[in-house]
Amino acid sequence: MTIERVAIIGLGLLGGSIGLAVQKHLPGVATAGYDADPDVRARARERGLTAVVADRPVEAVEKADLVILCVPVGAMGEAARAIAPALGEDTIVSDVGSSKESTYSALSEALPHHHVIPAHPVAGTEESGPDAGFASLFHRRWCIVTPPEGADPAKVAALVTFWEDLGALVETMDAGHHDRVLAVTSHIPHLIAYTIVGTASDLEQVTRSEVIKFSAGGFRDFTRIAASDPTMWRDVFLNNREAVLEMLDRFLTDLALMREAIRAEDGETMFDWFTRTRAIRRGIVAIGQDDARPDFGRKDHD
Amino acid sequence: MTIERVAIIGLGLLGGSIGLAVQKHLPGVATAGYDADPDVRARARERGLTAVVADRPVEAVEKADLVILCVPVGAMGEAARAIAPALGEDTIVSDVGSSKESTYSALSEALPHHHVIPAHPVAGTEESGPDAGFASLFHRRWCIVTPPEGADPAKVAALVTFWEDLGALVETMDAGHHDRVLAVTSHIPHLIAYTIVGTASDLEQVTRSEVIKFSAGGFRDFTRIAASDPTMWRDVFLNNREAVLEMLDRFLTDLALMREAIRAEDGETMFDWFTRTRAIRRGIVAIGQDDARPDFGRKDHD
Numbered sequence: 001m002t003i004e005r006v007a008i009i010g011l012g013l014l015g016g017s018i019g020l021a022v023q024k025h026l027p028g029v030a031t032a033g034y035d036a037d038p039d040v041r042a043r044a045r046e047r048g049l050t051a052v053v054a055d056r057p058v059e060a061v062e063k064a065d066l067v068i069l070c071v072p073v074g075a076m077g078e079a080a081r082a083i084a085p086a087l088g089e090d091t092i093v094s095d096v097g098s099s100k101e102s103t104y105s106a107l108s109e110a111l112p113h114h115h116v117i118p119a120h121p122v123a124g125t126e127e128s129g130p131d132a133g134f135a136s137l138f139h140r141r142w143c144i145v146t147p148p149e150g151a152d153p154a155k156v157a158a159l160v161t162f163w164e165d166l167g168a169l170v171e172t173m174d175a176g177h178h179d180r181v182l183a184v185t186s187h188i189p190h191l192i193a194y195t196i197v198g199t200a201s202d203l204e205q206v207t208r209s210e211v212i213k214f215s216a217g218g219f220r221d222f223t224r225i226a227a228s229d230p231t232m233w234r235d236v237f238l239n240n241r242e243a244v245l246e247m248l249d250r251f252l253t254d255l256a257l258m259r260e261a262i263r264a265e266d267g268e269t270m271f272d273w274f275t276r277t278r279a280i281r282r283g284i285v286a287i288g289q290d291d292a293r294p295d296f297g298r299k300d301h302d
Numbered sequence: 303m304t305i306e307r308v309a310i311i312g313l314g315l316l317g318g319s320i321g322l323a324v325q326k327h328l329p330g331v332a333t334a335g336y337d338a339d340p341d342v343r344a345r346a347r348e349r350g351l352t353a354v355v356a357d358r359p360v361e362a363v364e365k366a367d368l369v370i371l372c373v374p375v376g377a378m379g380e381a382a383r384a385i386a387p388a389l390g391e392d393t394i395v396s397d398v399g400s401s402k403e404s405t406y407s408a409l410s411e412a413l414p415h416h417h418v419i420p421a422h423p424v425a426g427t428e429e430s431g432p433d434a435g436f437a438s439l440f441h442r443r444w445c446i447v448t449p450p451e452g453a454d455p456a457k458v459a460a461l462v463t464f465w466e467d468l469g470a471l472v473e474t475m476d477a478g479h480h481d482r483v484l485a486v487t488s489h490i491p492h493l494i495a496y497t498i499v500g501t502a503s504d505l506e507q508v509t510r511s512e513v514i515k516f517s518a519g520g521f522r523d524f525t526r527i528a529a530s531d532p533t534m535w536r537d538v539f540l541n542n543r544e545a546v547l548e549m550l551d552r553f554l555t556d557l558a559l560m561r562e563a564i565r566a567e568d569g570e571t572m573f574d575w576f577t578r579t580r581a582i583r584r585g586i587v588a589i590g591q592d593d594a595r596p597d598f599g600r601k602d603h604d
């Protein structure tokens with residue numbers, strides 16, 4: 001099948017970026033969008049995030065070959081119910097939610113007779129809203145597609161091609177495995193960052209302005225991810241609860257080991273641990289998912 | 303007093319950057335350096351990190367008005383003893399160590415009759431060694447000077463001016479307070495990052511290559527700081543043990559709260575916490591210690 005019309009529900013960072021990327025990379029494909037918030041729709045029209053911004057969800061999805069839900073994972077079911085009446089029989093319904101088992105449940109429950117094929121582009125920033133999106137967000141970033149059992153192979157292939165056309169690298173896996181992988185590579189890092197930034201802002205002996213001033217020692221990298229959207233992240237933790245708790249407990253066990261090494265002044269354990277972790281960093285730089293310039297190539301030193 | 307000759311012991315990231323910065327910003331000031339490692343000395347000569355690279359520590363510090371020890375905090379005492387015989391009566395002995403109470407003890411014990419004024423430039427990258435340094439490392443970054451009680455005010459002023467001449471913003475505080483502030487803004491973030499990167503590389507259900515591939519979801523920001531030098535960081539944790547354990551326990555208490563909120567599906571607690579942490583981020587961007595470009599202005603999307 002070929003995709004000629006794409007509809008995007010939710011015109012924030014992800015939805016807006018998809019809209020801009022389609023218009024850039026697939027100029028022959030028609031785009032329509034909808035967002036629950038009238039202010040977001042107005043801004044989306046100004047920025048031209050999609051060619052058409054509809055005032056009702058059913059209008060946006062009419063005749064679409066592919067609908068992508070770009071709302072917080074807790075809002076997927078509601079967003080799906082709102083478009084159900086206008087969906088074509090053959091339409092692919094996909095999404096960009098950060099957890100995949102719960103998203104699939106919500107979508108397939110709301111749309112039992114449609115072709116639901118969830119996906120998750122592993123690309124983002126700490127910004128959100130209709131001003132945050134940009135066309136190159138997915139370029140050279142991974143997009144994980146999680147086809148449910150029995151999914152139509154032609155439709156899965158069309159969705160994979162769509163993401164590749166936007167510049168992404170695509171991998172397919174099952175939803176449960178996705179949720180474990182992302183718990184480690186994304187959800188736990190966000191939980192830790194949110195926590196430590198909160199801890200730092202509540203100390204009596206160290207002021208908030210000191211924390212801010214001297215953040216260049218490492219802390220500021222945590223504050224960036226702890227500035228991410230609270231609704232999105234609350235929903236992620238509520239919807240990927242088991243995998244997050246499982247990975248969190250692994251982390252807590254290891255942190256207790258490190259704590260004990262410091263308490264016992266066991267330099268060797270620390271040295272060995274710190275040496276091992278460098279290999280992972282090298283792997284990330286080697287495959288181009290980050291770069292080795294000092295300070296990520298921040299230019300503000302000069 | 304005016305500083306006309308500077309000697310640098312340890313020609314890695316910090317020592318090399320100071321040498322290059324002095325030659326750039328204070329071209330009238332003579333620079334000499336020494337490093338325990340002959341390969342580092344050879345590379346330091348090639349890069350011209352200091353005008354003279356001596357083969358013995360005593361040669362490097364002869365006639366220096368200011369000596370800066372740029373070695374791991376665990377090596378401060380040894381490095382100080384090695385230069386003791388050649389230090390002038392009036393020489394300022396300073397350092398760049400990441401913990402300050404322990405450094406002051408080590409230096410004042412090794413050099414009881416000299417002017418020890420510790421300092422810590424809060425600027426760094428995850429790189430180390432003689433190739434890592436660059437002249438602008440300190441530009442617009444804070445340098446914390448921790449003058450001991452009874453320090454000669456003229457000498458403290460000279461050291462402050464020196465750092466300002468290299469482009470740094472200077473703040474003075476006592477060593478104990480420094481150690482608490484840095485435990486929060488630097489040492490705990492590094493400990494957490496090292497730990498989670500270790501956890502992630504040991505999972506059975508998620509492969510190392512998956513962790514590396516999908517790191518753009520947040521994890522890669524942790525791997526950067528977890529690629530820092532193991533010797534340096536072992537020494538930091540051994541030498542700022544009490545403040546690190548104190549702050550770590552605060553963090554663990556808060557993390558237990560967040561864990562419980564996830565377990566109990568308490569979305570409100572999460573939402574409130576995640577909303578609060580955004581304010582800290584805005585403070586850091588506002589004072590120019592980071593910038594708000596997506597992905598720190600990484601250019602690899604394009």
Ligand SMILES: NC(=O)c1ccc[n+]([C@@H]2O[C@H](COP(=O)([O-])OP(=O)(O)OC[C@H]3O[C@@H](n4cnc5c(N)ncnc54)[C@H](OP(=O)(O)O)[C@@H]3O)[C@@H](O)[C@H]2O)c1
Nearest residue numbers: 010012013014036037070071072073097098124125128129
């Ligand atoms: N941000 C990231 O880094 C990232 C990365 C990968 C995947 N994701 C996933 O992408 C999805 C969207 O995230 P985002 O960062 O793009 O969030 P965002 O910028 O906040 O955009 C979401 C938009 O959806 C709207 N919305 C909420 N409920 C809706 C509904 N029922 N119908 C129509 N519109 C609705 C929101 O309006 P209101 O503001 O009025 O609620 C908002 O404008 C989430 O599922 C998230 O997990 C995010």
Ligand SMILES: NC(=O)c1ccc[n+]([C@@H]2O[C@H](COP(=O)([O-])OP(=O)(O)OC[C@H]3O[C@@H](n4cnc5c(N)ncnc54)[C@H](OP(=O)(O)O)[C@@H]3O)[C@@H](O)[C@H]2O)c1
Nearest residue numbers: 312314315316338339372373374375399400426427430431
């Ligand atoms: N990296 C940062 O981000 C950062 C930021 C602020 C402050 N600091 C502090 O700066 C200091 C230096 O760190 P760095 O990152 O510059 O480390 P680095 O790049 O590893 O450089 C340290 C150099 O000192 C040498 N050395 C070790 N013991 C010595 C001795 N007794 N006499 C002479 N040279 C000796 C080392 O040689 P070998 O390799 O042979 O041991 C190495 O070449 C540490 O105290 C650290 O806490 C670091």
